Amino acid sequence: MNIGEVAERAGLPAKTIRYYEDIGLVKPPRDANGYRAFRDSDLHKLAFLARARALGFSIEDCRVLVGLYQDDHRASADVKRVAEEHLTRIDEKIAQLQGMRDTLATLVDACHGDDRPDCPILKDLAEGN
Amino acid sequence: MNIGEVAERAGLPAKTIRYYEDIGLVKPPRDANGYRAFRDSDLHKLAFLARARALGFSIEDCRVLVGLYQDDHRASADVKRVAEEHLTRIDEKIAQLQGMRDTLATLVDACHGDDRPDCPILKDLAEGN
């Protein structure tokens, strides 16, 4: 398989796949013409990566997860720990965004949004209450 | 005021303030020795920027907001529009994270987390359901 087909099937841009090779996540062999010759196992791994990334795992987390995936003697506890830590980070991020959202929504609500200059949004940013 | 004091009072790292000057957000004059000599208005603007950034506005949004803030003839509608667009982006981001969170929480829940290799998390990543 060439990179185009793999990109299509894994749901990743070709650029991203080249990048993943660059950082050692996949190691497809090369054809005589220099083209990457992806095996089924490479495609499989890339699809795995695509899904892990879609769940927000960092590249380094992905590296760990792929390692665990390929290790028949892994302990599911190790996988779970990685996932739990990621879940915690996501929760923190959501909480942070939610805080912004609430403040922002209050301000937007308080703003008339007409052609006059008075604006509680700017007032808040300027004075910080 | 030197950069250290301004950093302290605006709640921004000195590095960040230098960066903001670099991209034209603030333009403090210089003393004879080359030190930045911040005026009250610079401090005020930097505090404004710090709060806008804390609400998640991008640097470009901040540039617009500062411009509106300094324009006595602004229409509050213009401010409100910027804030509403930002609010929408935040809501999208929260929804996206919430989706990840839910999937992840389900998977974590389903994983025994013991020393055996069977793991629904990896299974999901590998097969994608």
Add this chain to the structure above:
DNA sequence: TATGGGGGTTCCAGTCATGGGAAGGTAAAG
């Protein structure tokens, strides 16, 4: 046999909003 199109390749630069650290000048304190 040219030529055109649609693959593929590498390499370099840019994104966003900083942060780290080096190398050096300056000011305040003891």
Add this chain to the structure above:
DNA sequence: CTTTACCTTCCCATGACTGGAACCCCCATA
């Protein structure tokens, strides 16, 4: 005078790509 604490500029790194240039390769058609 020396130490210490600032300040300056400059360049590199981050994460995870994305865009683009310049070039190679394979196949089909006129």
